Amino acid sequence: MSITNQLKTIIIELLTELGIENPSVSFEHPTELVHGDYSTNVAMVYAKELKKNPRVLAEEVKKYIQNQKPDTIENIEIAGPGFINFFLSKQFFVDSLKHIIREGDQFGSNQDGAGKKVLVEYSSPNIAKPFTVGHLRSTIIGDAVANLLAFSGYTVIRDNHLGDWGTQFGKLIVAIKKWGDFEAIKKSQTPIKELVDLYVKFHDEAEKDASLEDEGRAWFTKLEQGDSDARALWQMCVALSMQEFDRIYARLRVSAFDTALGESFFEDKMAAVLVDVKATNIAKESEGAYLIFFDEEKTKLPPLMLTKKDGSSLYALRDLAADRYRRETYGTDITIINEVGAEQSQYFRQIFEAEELLGYFPKSQRVHIGHGLYRFAEGKMSTRKGNVIWLDDILNEAEKRAGELNEATKTDVALAAIKFNDLKREAIKDIVFDWDEILNLHGDTGPYLQYAHARCVSVLEKARESLIEPVATDTLQQAGSVEKLVYRFPEIVSRATSEYAPHYIATYLIELAHAFSTYYAETKIVDPEDHLSPYKVGLTKAVKIVLKNGLSLLGIPTPEKM
RNA sequence: GUCCUCGUAGUUCAAUGGAUAGAACGAGGGACUUCUAAUCCCUAAAUCUAGGUUCGAUUCCUAGCGAGGGCACCA
Numbered sequence A: 001m002s003i004t005n006q007l008k009t010i011i012i013e014l015l016t017e018l019g020i021e022n023p024s025v026s027f028e029h030p031t032e033l034v035h036g037d038y039s040t041n042v043a044m045v046y047a048k049e050l051k052k053n054p055r056v057l058a059e060e061v062k063k064y065i066q067n068q069k070p071d072t073i074e075n076i077e078i079a080g081p082g083f084i085n086f087f088l089s090k091q092f093f094v095d096s097l098k099h100i101i102r103e104g105d106q107f108g109s110n111q112d113g114a115g116k117k118v119l120v121e122y123s124s125p126n127i128a129k130p131f132t133v134g135h136l137r138s139t140i141i142g143d144a145v146a147n148l149l150a151f152s153g154y155t156v157i158r159d160n161h162l163g164d165w166g167t168q169f170g171k172l173i174v175a176i177k178k179w180g181d182f183e184a185i186k187k188s189q190t191p192i193k194e195l196v197d198l199y200v201k202f203h204d205e206a207e208k209d210a211s212l213e214d215e216g217r218a219w220f221t222k223l224e225q226g227d228s229d230a231r232a233l234w235q236m237c238v239a240l241s242m243q244e245f246d247r248i249y250a251r252l253r254v255s256a257f258d259t260a261l262g263e264s265f266f267e268d269k270m271a272a273v274l275v276d277v278k279a280t281n282i283a284k285e286s287e288g289a290y291l292i293f294f295d296e297e298k299t300k301l302p303p304l305m306l307t308k309k310d311g312s313s314l315y316a317l318r319d320l321a322a323d324r325y326r327r328e329t330y331g332t333d334i335t336i337i338n339e340v341g342a343e344q345s346q347y348f349r350q351i352f353e354a355e356e357l358l359g360y361f362p363k364s365q366r367v368h369i370g371h372g373l374y375r376f377a378e379g380k381m382s383t384r385k386g387n388v389i390w391l392d393d394i395l396n397e398a399e400k401r402a403g404e405l406n407e408a409t410k411t412d413v414a415l416a417a418i419k420f421n422d423l424k425r426e427a428i429k430d431i432v433f434d435w436d437e438i439l440n441l442h443g444d445t446g447p448y449l450q451y452a453h454a455r456c457v458s459v460l461e462k463a464r465e466s467l468i469e470p471v472a473t474d475t476l477q478q479a480g481s482v483e484k485l486v487y488r489f490p491e492i493v494s495r496a497t498s499e500y501a502p503h504y505i506a507t508y509l510i511e512l513a514h515a516f517s518t519y520y521a522e523t524k525i526v527d528p529e530d531h532l533s534p535y536k537v538g539l540t541k542a543v544k545i546v547l548k549n550g551l552s553l554l555g556i557p558t559p560e561k562m
Numbered sequence B: 001g002u003c004c005u006c007g008u009a010g011u012u013c014a015a016u017g018g019a020u021a022g023a024a025c026g027a028g029g030g031a032c033u034u035c036u037a038a039u040c041c042c043u044a045a046a047u048c049u050a051g052g053u054u055c056g057a058u059u060c061c062u063a064g065c066g067a068g069g070g071c072a073c074c075a
Helices: A003-017 A042-047 A054-068 A090-106 A133-151 A167-179 A182-187 A191-208 A211-225 A228-252 A263-280 A315-330 A342-358 A391-403 A410-423 A446-465 A481-486 A489-498 A503-522 A534-553
Strands: A038-040 A073-079 A083-088 A117-121 A155-159 A283-286 A289-292 A304-307 A335-341 A366-371 A374-376
Touching: A003 A038, A003 A042, A003 A054, A003 A083, A042 A054, A042 A083, A054 A073, A054 A083, A090 A481, A090 A534, A117 A133, A117 A315, A133 A155, A133 A228, A133 A335, A133 A366, A133 A374, A133 A391, A133 A410, A133 A489, A133 A534, A167 A191, A167 A211, A167 A228, A182 A191, A182 A228, A191 A211, A191 A228, A211 A228, A228 A391, A263 A304, A263 A315, A263 A342, A289 A342, A304 A315, A304 A342, A315 A342, A335 A342, A342 A366, A391 A410, A410 A446, A410 A503, A446 A503, A446 A534, A481 A503, A481 A534, A489 A503, A489 A534, A503 A534
Parallel strands: A117 A155, A117 A335, A335 A366
Antiparallel strands: A038 A083, A073 A083, A283 A289, A289 A304
16 A cells, blocks of 8 residues: 555544544645655645644644554654645665666556557648648657657557648649749759748749639649649659658657558548538538538537538548548547647647547547647748748757767757757747757756766766675665655656646656756765765666656657766 | 637746745856766746635636637648
8 A cells, every 4th residue: 555545544534533524635745855755734624624723633633643653654744834744764765766776667657558549649740841840849749648658558559640631732733833843853852842942932922813822722622533643743742751751750769650641541531421420410511611510509619611612621521531540440449649739729629529429539538739839039930931940950950069068979969958848848838949948958958867867877887897786775864855756756657648748757857857966966976985885876776767767758868978 | 709728037947726936047156186067056036917716826716918829611
């Protein structure tokens, strides 16, 4: 039985004795370590009902617990308005270090997701468009979320939902035909940039000549109807883009996708959705287009358009087809997570509502992780306007800055800087693009964590040379902040996973690394006579394991030397 | 207009309804004959406004203000 459950049982026993029916008792880690390892607010919660001063009640609870002598509790303090603070025993911390070392790279993992399937759709770049900082967010966050789920025992399907279909291709085809050179693009060193230039030109020209938009839509309709000219151009774009994506994913060192089906894959699967929709009677025609109408009172959702007045498909119809396909392929019990920009949150509520109405998935099996956008201080980035930042440029710049410090690990450091800058904050928030912020190597950053990890490795190397087994012993005088933080890693993992929020891992790792750096600066792990303290080596080993496991979950490499 | 999200030190971010709101960057001061200074220590510095719920509100509710986003043929 866990310590908190043990304490809970004891406290409930007392409160029941005092006349409280079904008391609820909860524990938390106090914000500050000096307030103890666990704390409960029961005395404040029930003081009024029992007509007692909360501090007096707290004292009663304290005495009651002390009479039972729970062995992992070393001390109990009453503090503030009536908090009961628990301090864990030295033995607990020593045992937890041993446990961490024993578990190694499995420490923090759990089986909460055993037997459960989850599909995570993320990255999802668009064919013939730049892979920019925008896609970077989905890729990094999605990868981290998938890592977390896998670490918690879920069967995870990593799904890259490529944007290879839609009116944008009609527009691109128009641009290639009007201003482009098919053969020249194919031979170009940077074919994607050429295509993007054409796409930008299209929108410039369309401002002057609105008929271009209609022309673009018409070409998409032809593409969808199988026009051979349109198909050939489209296939060229897909092939060129796929090469580009493979190169970028390798550079980002994200886990491989299990499946990468383009939207076009669902082309022949949309009719079935329309049949389902018609059977449920939730959609109707309006001005030639076909839309699902939701209960406005209840859902506050606007209608969702499935097909245009010319009969061609829209994003929503293709998404429904994709989820229908996933249901058939992976089973009705799968949970589907879409890591897509927050600007689509209303759209996803529409999709979830529709899928529930259609009987595809209950809302409980559909999750949208929305992320804010990278934006400039002056405004939004836009592919159409051409004011974007290419991912390659960021990686190049990051490697340049990291290389000034250490040539050997510069790609590792560059990735850490970029990924951590993204993962340390709540996904939903926008990020104002700032070179100095993103590529910072000091402070609360990925490189700082890597450095802390490398220092641990260095100490352990020394320990190995001296033939001292890095095992914790019971020479601990008093538990410090490092001990009080390392054992909590599994709780953090659990929370980050259930809330799909990798930033909990990020902020925790910073806290731990900072505690360790302070410890490192203040303590001689090797004493002046060059004797290694087995306990300190064991502690270092535990910290190293947690940093490594945590950074791996975030998709950040952990070089051993820096 | 309507719906959604976000408002925390100068800046960028934290804070399962708890205690003295925690970091980092920047500013000022200090620590390198180092188990790796990509580090550590000290100082100054913040919850948009007004109500409400609560023993207790940055957190929940209502209204307002501010920023961003969605709302019929983009994805």
